[in-house]
Amino acid sequence: MRFLRRNSAETTATADKDAVEVANPVEVTTGSKAVTPGKGRPTPKRREAENRRRGPVPPPPRNQREAMRRMRGNKEERRRAAAERRERMMAGDDRYLLPRDRGPVKAYIRDLVDSRRNLLGLFMPLAVVVFVALLTPLVQVQQYATLACTLMLLAMLVEGVVLGRLVTKRVRAKFPDSPLRGLSLGWYSFIRASQLRRLRVPKPRVRPGDAIR
Numbered sequence: 001m002r003f004l005r006r007n008s009a010e011t012t013a014t015a016d017k018d019a020v021e022v023a024n025p026v027e028v029t030t031g032s033k034a035v036t037p038g039k040g041r042p043t044p045k046r047r048e049a050e051n052r053r054r055g056p057v058p059p060p061p062r063n064q065r066e067a068m069r070r071m072r073g074n075k076e077e078r079r080r081a082a083a084e085r086r087e088r089m090m091a092g093d094d095r096y097l098l099p100r101d102r103g104p105v106k107a108y109i110r111d112l113v114d115s116r117r118n119l120l121g122l123f124m125p126l127a128v129v130v131f132v133a134l135l136t137p138l139v140q141v142q143q144y145a146t147l148a149c150t151l152m153l154l155a156m157l158v159e160g161v162v163l164g165r166l167v168t169k170r171v172r173a174k175f176p177d178s179p180l181r182g183l184s185l186g187w188y189s190f191i192r193a194s195q196l197r198r199l200r201v202p203k204p205r206v207r208p209g210d211a212i213r
Contacts, residue, residue, distance in 0.1 A: 092202040100188070101202065105171060105178050109185065111212045112167055113192040114204035119152075119159050120193040126152055160190045170212075 089096040092107065100106070126149055133145030164186025171178060171185055197204060206212065 090201060090203050092205060097202065105175050105180060105185075106188065108171065108174060108212075109167055109189050110192055110200075110202070110204070111206050112170060113163070113189050114197070114200070115206045115208060115210045115212050116163075116193075117208050118163065118193040120156050120163070120190065121196060122152070123156060123194040124196055156194075160193070161186075163189055163193060 085096050094102045101110075129145060130149050133142050133149075136142060136145075164182075167189040168182040168185045171180075172182075192200065
């Protein structure tokens with residue numbers, strides 16, 4: 001009888017130990033490698049996890065009219081969001097600007113360029129004049145237009161170099177810790193000045209002749 005009681009107690013202890021091991025799985029060593037048993041359920045896919053975070057999926061449209069209404073509503077929402085992003089980008093909000101236009105240094109350069117009346121602003125109209133002159137059948141008109149455009153391009157090139165040096169000097173004085181190189185500052189000011197004032201992005205926030213400190 002004592003042997004039977006002992007066997008019963010040992011059986012109960014062994015069952016309890018097995019239950020604990022099932023509840024808390026541990027690594028099983030097989031040879032030289034440690035194998036971790038599975039957790040009993042498949043890992044959810046990324047799409048399923050995202051859908052679970054977003055909440056329940058809306059029911060499908062009951063008819064074609066409801067489907068068209070949903071499509072129209074989504075299109076209007078996207079259009080409003082795009083218009084809002086465009087408006088904030090034109091206003092100069094750093095969160096909506098392109099990486100090349102972000103930061104106080106680039107904003108300061110834009111103010112310096114926008115406060116001047118630059119000859120570089122005629123670059124795009126000059127390109128149109130050259131194109132029209134090339135289509136003209138008169139040789140003399142083509143020659144005069146080519147000569148005038150060449151002189152204008154040389155003047156623009158000189159103005160671009162002067163503007164780049166001026167901008168670099170002002171930026172170095174105001175932002176001495178800026179990591180931007182002088183060539184990058186000059187090129188950014190050249191590109192800004194060569195655009196028509198009404199087409200510049202973001203819009204100019206100063207008028208020509210304003211003092212920029």
